[in-house]
Amino acid sequence: MKTLIFIFVVLAGTSCKGRKIMGLLPDENGFYTIGDMMLSKKQTLGYFGLQTKKSKFLGGRSGHWNEDYRWPNGTMPYQFSNEFPFSKKEHTLVLDSIDEFNHEMDGCLEIVHISDLEELENELFFHPLNYVNIRKRSTGCAGTSHVGDQNWSKYGGQIIGLGPDCFIKGSIIHEFVHAFGFYHEHVRADRDNYIKLNLEKIEKMTERQQHQYKLQKNSLSYGLPYDGGSIMHYPSSFGTTFKSLKGFPIEKFGQREKMSECDKLKLKKMYKCDIGEYTDTKECLDTTTSFYCEYYKRNGMCYDNPFVQRNCKKTCNNCDACMDNYGRNKCKNLSYDGRCCEKEVMKNCMKTCNLCGII
Numbered sequence: 001m002k003t004l005i006f007i008f009v010v011l012a013g014t015s016c017k018g019r020k021i022m023g024l025l026p027d028e029n030g031f032y033t034i035g036d037m038m039l040s041k042k043q044t045l046g047y048f049g050l051q052t053k054k055s056k057f058l059g060g061r062s063g064h065w066n067e068d069y070r071w072p073n074g075t076m077p078y079q080f081s082n083e084f085p086f087s088k089k090e091h092t093l094v095l096d097s098i099d100e101f102n103h104e105m106d107g108c109l110e111i112v113h114i115s116d117l118e119e120l121e122n123e124l125f126f127h128p129l130n131y132v133n134i135r136k137r138s139t140g141c142a143g144t145s146h147v148g149d150q151n152w153s154k155y156g157g158q159i160i161g162l163g164p165d166c167f168i169k170g171s172i173i174h175e176f177v178h179a180f181g182f183y184h185e186h187v188r189a190d191r192d193n194y195i196k197l198n199l200e201k202i203e204k205m206t207e208r209q210q211h212q213y214k215l216q217k218n219s220l221s222y223g224l225p226y227d228g229g230s231i232m233h234y235p236s237s238f239g240t241t242f243k244s245l246k247g248f249p250i251e252k253f254g255q256r257e258k259m260s261e262c263d264k265l266k267l268k269k270m271y272k273c274d275i276g277e278y279t280d281t282k283e284c285l286d287t288t289t290s291f292y293c294e295y296y297k298r299n300g301m302c303y304d305n306p307f308v309q310r311n312c313k314k315t316c317n318n319c320d321a322c323m324d325n326y327g328r329n330k331c332k333n334l335s336y337d338g339r340c341c342e343k344e345v346m347k348n349c350m351k352t353c354n355l356c357g358i359i
């Protein structure tokens with residue numbers, strides 16, 4: 001009952017624009033900040049599971065479910081804001097990050113300077129054209145970004161803020177992935193199977209910092225494995241914020257070098273792009289002597305013996321089956337170590353990594 005009253009009070013408090021939600025006050029534009037994400041009122045209500053019937057919003061997820069927040073044609077126009085001018089080095093690094101992102105997304109998604117789009121505006125977009133304003137923040141490390149396309153053209157585009165003290169490619173790309181529609185990996189619904197939060201440490205954080213670890217029950221992760229190596233995962237601050245429950249090395253959480261294979265796949269799935277080839281397209285052959293395969297087949301071993309399944313595909317007429325190419329133990333160990341988002345592991349441990357029908 002107490003919870004109900006509490007929810008009622010929170011919802012009642014948000015009926016006017018600009019009221020507090022879970023202790024958070026909106027900025028002058030009505031956006032609420034959680035970590036490096038700037039969320040609209042609807043998104044914030046969703047993040048805390050406080051969505052109203054009217055908003056029909058299902059919440060802050062690993063990926064944003066609502067297609068209204070997708071960039072048309074997967075194209076994100078950008079321009080630089082000169083409020084705090086970028087140095088030449090910083091400017092080049094942003095351009096390099098954009099190039100790398102575009103290259104990694106194989107034409108599925110593209111970040112394009114707004115001046116390159118003017119002629120195409122009528123053809124590609126409904127008016128008005130939204131875009132991202134890349135702004136250097138005055139101080140500090142943290143970046144900021146909205147989650148998904150906010151249709152904010154009339155206000156001068158939506159902002160990606162970059163902190164001058166942490167100007168690295170991975171952090172810049174992290175903010176672009178938010179802008180394309182993803183939340184953080186460590187809040188997805190299954191995270192408690194993979195990491196154990198240090199609640200003592202988190203309770204000592206400010207309320208605002210604690211929100212960054214709130215589990216999102218309806219996470220949208222497109223069936224892909226939990227990914228400690230995601231560019232959207234937080235680091236563990238040397239194991240103090242959370243511990244690894246499986247074999248994924250604690251120091252590898254929160255890497256900011258490049259997008260993982262699963263990061264790219266999730267973006268491609270969100271924008272309904274072709275995800276490329278993961279299954280083995282080689283001619284379907286037996287990989288052990290066919291004489292033995294015939295023997296195994298006669299003895300009914302085609303479907304319950306992993307060795308026979310892997311090595312007698314042709315004889316057993318098992319070419320389309322989703323299976324592990326590596327031995328079962330090897331796949332089990334790789335999966336336990338959280339390596340199912342590595343391309344070679346994905347291809348060769350499809351079954352153990354639960355990727356059948358996903359990739």
Ligand SMILES: [Zn+2]
Pocket residue numbers: 035036037174178184
């Ligand atoms: Zn973030």
